Amino acid sequence: xxxxxxxxxxxxxxxxxxxxxxxxxxxxxxxxxVLAAGLVIPMVAGANAAADSTVAIYDEVPAELEPRxxxxxxxxxxxxGKLLATFYAQNRIVVPLDEISEPMQHAxxxxxxxxxxxxxxxxxxxxxxxxANNVAGHATQGASTLTQQYxxxxxIDQALQDGDKFAVIKASEDSIARKLxxxxxxxxxxxxxxxxxxxxGYLNAAQFGSRSVYGVEAAARYYFDKHASELxxxxxxxxxxxxxxxxxxxxxxxxxxxxxxxDLVLQNMWKLGYITTEERDEAKATKVKDTLDVNPTEIGxxxxxxxxxxxxYVTKEIVTNPVFGETKAERQQLLYRGGLEIHTTLDPKxxxxxxxxxxxxxxxxxxxxxxxxxxxxxxGTGKILAMAQNIPYTPAAGKKGTTRVNxxxxxxxxxxxxxxxGSNFKPFVLAEWLKExxxxxxxxxxxxxxxxxxxxxxxxxxxxxxxxxxxxxxxEGGGRGYISAMQATYESVNTAYASMGYxxxxxxxxxxxxxxxxxxxxxxxxEKGARVVTAPEREDIDxxxxxxxxxxxxxxxxxxxxxxxxxxxxxxxxxxAITSITGPGGKDYDVPDAKCDKDALPANVANTxxxxxxxxxxxxxxxxxxxxADGRPVAGKTGTSQxxxxxxxxxxxxxxxxxxxxxxxxxxxxxxxxxxxxNGQFYEVLYGSTIAAPAWKEYMDKAIDDVPVEDFGAPDQSxxxxxxxxxxxxxxxxxxxxxxxxxxxxxxxxxxxxxxxxxGxxxxxxxxxxxxxxxxxxxxxxxxxxxxDWDSLGDSWGDN
Numbered sequence: 034x035x036x037x038x039x040x041x042x043x044x045x046x047x048x049x050x051x052x053x054x055x056x057x058x059x060x061x062x063x064x065x066x067v068l069a070a071g072l073v074i075p076m077v078a079g080a081n082a083a084a085d086s087t088v089a090i091y092d093e094v095p096a097e098l099e100p101r102x103x104x105x106x107x108x109x110x111x112x113x114g115k116l117l118a119t120f121y122a123q124n125r126i127v128v129p130l131d132e133i134s135e136p137m138q139h140a141x142x143x144x145x146x147x148x149x150x151x152x153x154x155x156x157x158x159x160x161x162x163x164x165a166n167n168v169a170g171h172a173t174q175g176a177s178t179l180t181q182q183y184x185x186x187x188x189i190d191q192a193l194q195d196g197d198k199f200a201v202i203k204a205s206e207d208s209i210a211r212k213l214x215x216x217x218x219x220x221x222x223x224x225x226x227x228x229x230x231x232x233x234g235y236l237n238a239a240q241f242g243s244r245s246v247y248g249v250e251a252a253a254r255y256y257f258d259k260h261a262s263e264l265x266x267x268x269x270x271x272x273x274x275x276x277x278x279x280x281x282x283x284x285x286x287x288x289x290x291x292x293x294x295x296d297l298v299l300q301n302m303w304k305l306g307y308i309t310t311e312e313r314d315e316a317k318a319t320k321v322k323d324t325l326d327v328n329p330t331e332i333g334x335x336x337x338x339x340x341x342x343x344x345x346y347v348t349k350e351i352v353t354n355p356v357f358g359e360t361k362a363e364r365q366q367l368l369y370r371g372g373l374e375i376h377t378t379l380d381p382k383x384x385x386x387x388x389x390x391x392x393x394x395x396x397x398x399x400x401x402x403x404x405x406x407x408x409x410x411x412x413g414t415g416k417i418l419a420m421a422q423n424i425p426y427t428p429a430a431g432k433k434g435t436t437r438v439n440x441x442x443x444x445x446x447x448x449x450x451x452x453x454x455g456s457n458f459k460p461f462v463l464a465e466w467l468k469e470x471x472x473x474x475x476x477x478x479x480x481x482x483x484x485x486x487x488x489x490x491x492x493x494x495x496x497x498x499x500x501x502x503x504x505x506x507x508x509e510g511g512g513r514g515y516i517s518a519m520q521a522t523y524e525s526v527n528t529a530y531a532s533m534g535y536x537x538x539x540x541x542x543x544x545x546x547x548x549x550x551x552x553x554x555x556x557x558x559x560e561k562g563a564r565v566v567t568a569p570e571r572e573d574i575d576x577x578x579x580x581x582x583x584x585x586x587x588x589x590x591x592x593x594x595x596x597x598x599x600x601x602x603x604x605x606x607x608x609x610a611i612t613s614i615t616g617p618g619g620k621d622y623d624v625p626d627a628k629c630d631k632d633a634l635p636a637n638v639a640n641t642x643x644x645x646x647x648x649x650x651x652x653x654x655x656x657x658x659x660x661x662a663d664g665r666p667v668a669g670k671t672g673t674s675q676x677x678x679x680x681x682x683x684x685x686x687x688x689x690x691x692x693x694x695x696x697x698x699x700x701x702x703x704x705x706x707x708x709x710x711x712n713g714q715f716y717e718v719l720y721g722s723t724i725a726a727p728a729w730k731e732y733m734d735k736a737i738d739d740v741p742v743e744d745f746g747a748p749d750q751s752x753x754x755x756x757x758x759x760x761x762x763x764x765x766x767x768x769x770x771x772x773x774x775x776x777x778x779x780x781x782x783x784x785x786x787x788x789x790x791x792x793g794x795x796x797x798x799x800x801x802x803x804x805x806x807x808x809x810x811x812x813x814x815x816x817x818x819x820x821x822d823w824d825s826l827g828d829s830w831g832d833n
Contacts, residue, residue, distance in 0.1 A: 125247035140273035143301035154219035339388035341426035394728035406440035415606030415627035451554030451586035457672030458583030472754025479513030494540035523653030534581035550595030597690035605633035637749035644748035671721030677705035
């Protein structure tokens with residue numbers, strides 16, 4: 034047998050004794066206040082032993098009610114103050130009494146408690162009449178004062194905030210015990226609160242509609258699209274009439290009954306002298322529908338339209354960040370009941386341009402099945418200025434053609450696992466290359482070379498990677514001889530970058546990538562194994578040979594923030610969406626900080642990497658874009674993963690960094706190299722330059738048209754270097770023929786650049802006297818015994 038709940042919800046007793054009890058309390062309170070009532074009631078009850086339980090009920094009633102902040106709606110705003118979305122468990126906006134019109138104040142007094150300014154919390158005259166009427170068996174009458182109703186509403190709201198269902202039932206039940214509770218608390222409350230404070234509390238607490246409309250401010254906005262301070266006589270009477278039965282007298286639900294109730298309010302207002310006969314008659318003659326201007330308050334981020342995913346990001350930041358509460362439940366309570374004013378970084382103009390650009394890139398519901406997303410941040414601050422995607426937002430799963438997954442955000446804020454970034458990772462490699470003393474002009478091997486992954490430098494962060502060979506290829510499929518690191522960057526040559534990575538310690542590369550802002554969303558290495566990364570750490574960056582060409586996943590927001598490190602001359606700021614949060618009474622909440630690191634990357638290194646990336650628009654993979662419309666300085670990088678499954682373009686000016694991703698989130702390994710029709714146009718192969726780059730340009734041209742033109746910092750000439758001849762054959766490298774250009778200009782560098790000689794069979798491919806003969810010998814051995822099937826070994830193909 035189940036154990037019974039010891040909590041009592043309701044006690045029953047003979048009606049005559051309950052009436053006697055309450056009437057005695059009323060009379061005693063009316064004569065001598067609550068203290069006298071406390072002495073009289075036990076005596077009255079004690080006159081009959083059958084009423085002992087009544088004494089227990091009375092004793093359990095607390096003498097005081099401690100009002101606490103009521104549940105009210107929270108609102109999210111864009112940077113310009115535009116309202117984006119509203120959240121609430123109860124749709125309430127608390128306002129002071131001086132922001133509520135006099136007709137509204139008079140209307141509730143007239144219909145609910147005409148002796149409000151005369152009693153001390155309970156209406157002795159009204160309650161006595163109601164009790165006599167009810168005992169006589171006539172129609173039930175109520176006699177609760179505004180103070181008692183305020184107590185009831187506060188008890189219900191506090192129980193809801195505490196998640197106490199039993200307390201909600203107890204505070205709502207129709208019993209004399211409940212009225213006794215209200216009466217005792219009401220008398221006590223009026224000893225600590227003025228009449229105006231009680232009236233203000235009631236007007237903010239009461240329910241004024243069937244659709245979760247609480248308080249007169251929310252009611253005024255819902256029914257009339259105005260503030261409570263602007264309510265007229267007829268509007269105030271309509272609102273005041275609703276609270277007796279919020280569904281029955283809701284004018285949007287039952288206009289005829291709402292009019293009858295409104296007219297009764299008007300009659301009482303006239304009787305009490307609040308309005309003239311002319312005002313009463315004119316108001317009564319007004320049709321209810323002629324006064325309404327219904328303005329529903331949609332709950333949640335769906336109301337934010339094109340900004341819905343940014344809005345969702347903000348809510349996730351509040352619900353998941355311990356700064357807003359110890360538990361998730363507390364943080365949700367704060368969002369839905371805390372009355373927060375949440376001001377954000379979103380730039381509405383840029384957001385509009387971003388939403389349009391990604392929809393134009395891939396139309397929603399396009400037969401290609403592709404998705405597109407964009408994120409834009411401000412260098413030097415981390416402020417998220419825009420965030421959008423082509424698939425519409427829905428708060429719940431299952432609605433066709435929509436999603437609740439935010440492709441631009443990380444798993445914690447958007448439920449996305451991210452996407453392989455491909456060559457979007459190469460700027461991190463180039464930064465480490467320059468930090469280690471190499472230059473842009475230094476020539477590197479661009480032919481396809483098989484290397485043993487265990488020969489890459491990975492100490493001390495990881496052990497030996499193993500004996501497997503790795504031979505990445507380029508999208509154009511052929512060897513390239515020796516080219517400069519500059520050309521390798523703007524033409525995005527995987528084979529050349531593999532050679533550069535072979536010169537570096539991959540642990541140092543990991544550290545540089547992390548410092549610059551690369552944040553993985555999935556990880557495969559380490560003791561934790563394969564996993565989605567919700568709180569990335571430095572160790573979550575996989576240290577392995579293919580990392581050089583971007584085989585790990587990240588998001589557009591992370592990439593935009595990381596590239597902003599370059600745009601700002603070396604300062605990394607973590608992305609932030611919230612600038613300030615205030616609560617009721619002007620309480621300020623701490624908000625997440627961007628934690629800007631001005632030393633994330635040496636300025637000379639950052640500026641020199643930018644110098645190379647600027648040429649992506651003039652000589653490289655994005656040359657068809659031709660830069661931005663106004664000709665301002667701009668830098669960027671394409672990115673394409675294996676089989677062109679995921680494509681990217683991330684680029685920046687000194688004051689705006691933006692990343693665009695185009696791919697298939699549902700089929701992350703889908704092959705896009707054998708013909709694709711997107712928006713009705715055929716593409717043989719998808720690259721970062723195909724769809725993502727034009728979308729980036731469309732957005733950026735609009736986003737920066739009113740932003741001052743700025744120059745990037747000057748590159749370090751010592752890191753640019755001078756044109757150098759290719760290494761001699763004695764170094765195990767490849768004689769680059771008579772190619773004597775620096776590689777930073779021209780389309781193909783001309784000459785006999787493809788004289789790769791014996792490079793296909795290994796040797797030391799590092800050139801410039803920086804080889805490691807031990808690792809070169811191991812490569813040569815593996816090249817001699819390894820043949821044929823490299824499909825399973827090449828983690829990524831380059832982009833065009």
